[in-house]
Every structure is written in C-alpha cells, then in structure tokens.
Amino acid sequence: MPGRLLALLLVLATAILAQQYTDVPFVPTSTDVVDAMLDLAGIKPGDVLVDLGSGDGRIVIAAAKRFGIHATGVEIDPDLVRKSEASARLEGLAGKTTFVQADLFQYDLRQASVVTMFLTPGFNMRLRPKLLSELRPGTRIVSHRFDLGSWAPAKTVHVNDDQIYLWVVPPRGASATGAAAPANAPAGQSFEKLAAMFSYDPAAPLDPHSDEPVPADGASVTAVSYSGARGPVSATLVTPARKSRYPAVVFVHDYGKRDEFLPETLSLARAARPFVSLLIDGPQERPVGWRRSFNSLADNNDQEIHIQAVIDIRRGIDLLAARSDVDAGRIAYVGHGYGANWGAILSSIERRLRGFVLVAAYPSLAELVESDDPEWANLRYGLGSERTARYRESISAVDPIRFTRFWAGAPILFQFGRFDSFVSRAMADRLVQSIPSAQKALFYDAGHSVNDPRALTDRADFLTHLLVTPPHRPPVK
Structure with missing residues (x-):
C-alpha cells in the first residue's frame, strides 16, 4: 500500500x-x-x-x-x-x-x-x-x-x-431578520405595526372550563373552553391515556368544525411516541352566542375575525403551556385553509411554536377575492366594484404573505393539493418562496382538502422528527 x-x-x-x-x-x-x-x-x-x-x-x-x-x-x-x-x-x-x-x-x-x-x-x-x-x-x-x-x-x-x-434577541413579535423590513415587503408596513394587530395580555385569566373526559381506546377526548380575544373559545383536548409529559400540537381547521383533525389527533395520542393535541374552533364556527360570522358587507368585520382568530390561538398556546402533561418547549402547529393562513402569521410573531404544518395556505386573502371560484364571484357581484375595492383593502391587512417575510425561524412543512380550486401552483410557490430560508413544500394529487393519506403520514413524520426524535449530536469547540 x-x-x-x-x-x-x-x-x-x-x-x-x-x-x-x-x-x-x-x-x-x-x-x-x-x-x-x-x-x-x-x-x-x-x-x-x-x-x-x-x-x-x-x-x-x-x-x-x-x-x-x-x-x-x-x-x-x-x-x-x-x-x-x-x-x-x-x-x-x-x-x-x-x-x-x-x-x-x-x-x-x-x-x-x-x-x-x-x-x-x-x-x-x-x-x-x-x-x-x-x-x-x-x-x-x-x-x-x-x-x-x-x-x-x-x-x-x-x-x-x-x-x-x-x-x-428582539422583543417578542419583532423581526428576527435584522432589518426593519425586507425590500419586497408591502410599502409603508413595518413589522412592528403588523405584529401589533395581534398583541394581547398574556397575564389575562384564561378561565378554562372542561367537560368530563371521554375515554377513546388509549386516548382521552375532552371538550374545553377558555377566554379568548372576544369571549369564550371552544376547543377539544386530546391526550394520551398514560400520564406523562408530552409534546403538543395546536390544530386549526378550515371550513367546518374542529373535528376535521380529530381522527388524526387520536392517532397521535395513541402513537408509540404520543402527543397532546388542542383542536381550536375558528371564530366563525363556534357555538351560537360565541360565534362571529364572516360578513363582507360590514366594514372591517372579516379582518377583525382573522385578527381575533390569531389571538385566540395564542391564548390556546397559553392554555397548553400551563398544563402539567405538556412540555411547553415542544409545541407545534398544524393549520388547514384559514387555519394555515393564521399559522403563516404566527410563524412570524409566535416564538413558542417549534414548527408549523401549513395545509392549503394561500399568500393573499385579497387576491382570493378576485378568483374565479363561484363563491367569490358572487361576493364581488353582490358588493359592487366600490365595496369590493374597500373589502380588498381591509382584508389585505391580514394577508399571510405580509408576515411570512418576517419569518421567525421555526421550520415549516407546506402541503398543497395539485387540483386545489382556491390555491394555484403559482400562489403556492409565491407563499413558499416568501420565507427567507428554504422550507419543504409537498404537493399531492388532491383538491383543497389535501386528503391524500400520504399527507397525514408526512405530517406525523414531520412532527415526530421536530418534537420527539433526538437530534444529531452537536460538534464541540
């Protein structure tokens, strides 16, 4: 040799x-x-x-x-x-x-x-x-x-x-990019002003209430409520049967009720390495008396609902972090549709979340107003051109892409359907590319629901790797 x-x-x-x-x-x-x-x-x-x-x-x-x-x-x-x-x-x-x-x-x-x-x-x-x-x-x-x-x-x-x-380390909710605003941020909008829309008092009482837990074959399901931005928030807590300290995930749905994610959260609670999950109702889907319905005819109503939803989610994180069965340092977020949009906002302002799965998120609510979907076409017809322009201006204040440019650093898994009638491939790419650092984006043969079974598996793998799997050993000096 x-x-x-x-x-x-x-x-x-x-x-x-x-x-x-x-x-x-x-x-x-x-x-x-x-x-x-x-x-x-x-x-x-x-x-x-x-x-x-x-x-x-x-x-x-x-x-x-x-x-x-x-x-x-x-x-x-x-x-x-x-x-x-x-x-x-x-x-x-x-x-x-x-x-x-x-x-x-x-x-x-x-x-x-x-x-x-x-x-x-x-x-x-x-x-x-x-x-x-x-x-x-x-x-x-x-x-x-x-x-x-x-x-x-x-x-x-x-x-x-x-x-x-x-x-x-900047103040909570401030940018971690080292700049007041990226060059491609919307003109005249500092991050501080954007983030201020979602500020709240974390010391305010949560006033939590819970029903009797319902056993579910290795898990437990409990209807809960807590005080949000404008009254009670309805939610479901899914916990493993065995008492211990677990990572946790906040799940927020699109249209329909929070039960959209219930089968998935039961699987996570029963897994070999289990999770606690909190499924939160959006303001538009809560019980009568707690509900706030979208109404494009009322000035700023829809913008206020989106702001309320984000604050209510932050209060839900407070609720999880205070529980003895939750490791407050290991909380992640999964959102679909509107829930994904709210998660995109949280990715810039909420540093307690270790990672995000954003399913069928879109970059701009204002852009969605101009889509060819019959529902939005009917809305434009009903509003007329002047009111439509006013609505677009109001709702654009909570466009996800205004916030993702100020991403705070937690990893994101994006999931999209190739046949989504709301979110085109170009829209999806624009949102993903707005993050300052490359993130993983997966596309499935599905519509807006992204109901491909592989999407569930990919989410579970992402969450397990993020919150449970021991990381590689670090180098030393």
Whole structure:
C-alpha cells in the first residue's frame, strides 16, 4: 500500500475515533477569539452565560475568571466535561462554573442572558428556532465563525482571519431578520405595526372550563373552553391515556368544525411516541352566542375575525403551556385553509411554536377575492366594484404573505393539493418562496382538502422528527 494512502487511512481512522461523541472533531478556540467573543457580548455583572458545545471549557472558565459571573458549559462528550471541571478547579472557579453533559438541543436556555457557540452552519440554523423561542428579549448571542442565515447580526468583528458575530434577541413579535423590513415587503408596513394587530395580555385569566373526559381506546377526548380575544373559545383536548409529559400540537381547521383533525389527533395520542393535541374552533364556527360570522358587507368585520382568530390561538398556546402533561418547549402547529393562513402569521410573531404544518395556505386573502371560484364571484357581484375595492383593502391587512417575510425561524412543512380550486401552483410557490430560508413544500394529487393519506403520514413524520426524535449530536469547540 503506498505510504501516502496508508497515512490518509490513519488520519481517517483517527477522525472516526474522535467523533465517538460528536459530529465533528474537537477544534479549540484560540485565546484571542475567546477574549473577543466575551468582549463582543458586553458582559456585565449578573449575566448568566451558557456556552453551547463547550469543549474543554475555555470560554466558560474565561467568562467566570474575567467577569466574575456564573457560566455554564453544555457538552455531549463526558471526557471533555470531566476535563473542563478539572480545569475550573485548578483555576479556583468550581463555584462559578457548571458543566453539563447534555444534548444542546434539549438543554433549557431560558436562564441565559448570554449564549456563546462555535458550531457549524447546519447546527446554527437548526438552533435558530430554539434560540428565538427560549431566550428572553435582550439576550446576546455570540457565534464564532458561522452566522444564523437570514437573521442579520447586530455586529461583526474580525480577529486575525476569523469572524465573530453578535445578535440581540428582539422583543417578542419583532423581526428576527435584522432589518426593519425586507425590500419586497408591502410599502409603508413595518413589522412592528403588523405584529401589533395581534398583541394581547398574556397575564389575562384564561378561565378554562372542561367537560368530563371521554375515554377513546388509549386516548382521552375532552371538550374545553377558555377566554379568548372576544369571549369564550371552544376547543377539544386530546391526550394520551398514560400520564406523562408530552409534546403538543395546536390544530386549526378550515371550513367546518374542529373535528376535521380529530381522527388524526387520536392517532397521535395513541402513537408509540404520543402527543397532546388542542383542536381550536375558528371564530366563525363556534357555538351560537360565541360565534362571529364572516360578513363582507360590514366594514372591517372579516379582518377583525382573522385578527381575533390569531389571538385566540395564542391564548390556546397559553392554555397548553400551563398544563402539567405538556412540555411547553415542544409545541407545534398544524393549520388547514384559514387555519394555515393564521399559522403563516404566527410563524412570524409566535416564538413558542417549534414548527408549523401549513395545509392549503394561500399568500393573499385579497387576491382570493378576485378568483374565479363561484363563491367569490358572487361576493364581488353582490358588493359592487366600490365595496369590493374597500373589502380588498381591509382584508389585505391580514394577508399571510405580509408576515411570512418576517419569518421567525421555526421550520415549516407546506402541503398543497395539485387540483386545489382556491390555491394555484403559482400562489403556492409565491407563499413558499416568501420565507427567507428554504422550507419543504409537498404537493399531492388532491383538491383543497389535501386528503391524500400520504399527507397525514408526512405530517406525523414531520412532527415526530421536530418534537420527539433526538437530534444529531452537536460538534464541540
């Protein structure tokens, strides 16, 4: 065997052994870069630093030593954790440092005010939804070498031939793109003004009520209600029979009742890796006395219904997050038709949701008004040209595509029917392409209902991978 080939094989074998606990070899960060990262973070007394993929602990130790703060390293490799602990003891910093052997995707980041990392481009993008959903506004994120995709850094510094990036977690509901508005956003509409339509008081009482649970062969079905934006919201809670703590999914229907998704949620509750599900009625489908009907003749009525629906869904997330059988850090969303449109809006403003499945969503409600569908043609005829123009202007305020441009980073699975009479292929493509980062879009031989059995399987696979399947082990510095 030629010597060069033998040497190459030895290098490969060494690399494989080095990756026993990680996806890339251990790459130490230089002292100059460590110092620059901590300087860029603007560390102050009382800060809590978490270093993701902490390697031999050098960033954690440097932060505790220089600034006197408490710092934690999260590392998957037990040997590196032990080495870090020994180094901290030698520096007399055992009381100021903590090293946790854990998967960084499972570690709770909510206590951090500073997060540092030296990972890979792929891991950074997979971490982005977690960072945005768990970290408090104002938290500083510093990454060595690799950025966070379309989320533009607040500052970039160069150290020797390397780059370090800083981001500051924006207020809840604000853009995570680093810009006030993308170039292709509707003129005159800042994200802050758009998001303000869906603001609410999360401290307002939910006043939850529930009927007696109905057993359902390995699951339990309970009719519930809670206080929404304009009165009670009717919903169904589907839970696994065994008591534990589960990921959860919010389901919101199109036309018709919330029971559209009941068979699917029962399957999820009975699965080997089960879910809790909350099926929410849209405002237009609630019991008499709670219902708000669409009425294009009443100025801004339909716009207000869409706004109410989004706020009611956010209140439903509050309801799930408060339950002892729900892991509040693992909640996703599935919506169909109108429910998908509301999910598209939520993908920009609601960071507690880890991911979305949007079924038969359309980019523009105003555009739908001009479609050839007989229902919309009759509406235009009944309104007349002047009222139709006024209705279009009002309803366009809640067009999904106004919000998807400000996507907050949680992954989206789009599902469309090839024979959908409402959503053309061009409309579907336009909505998918409005997301700043590429998302998965699947098309089925179906109409607007997207009732292909494969769509259910694809949804279940997506949700399981997103909320249940342990992620790949992260790299270390």
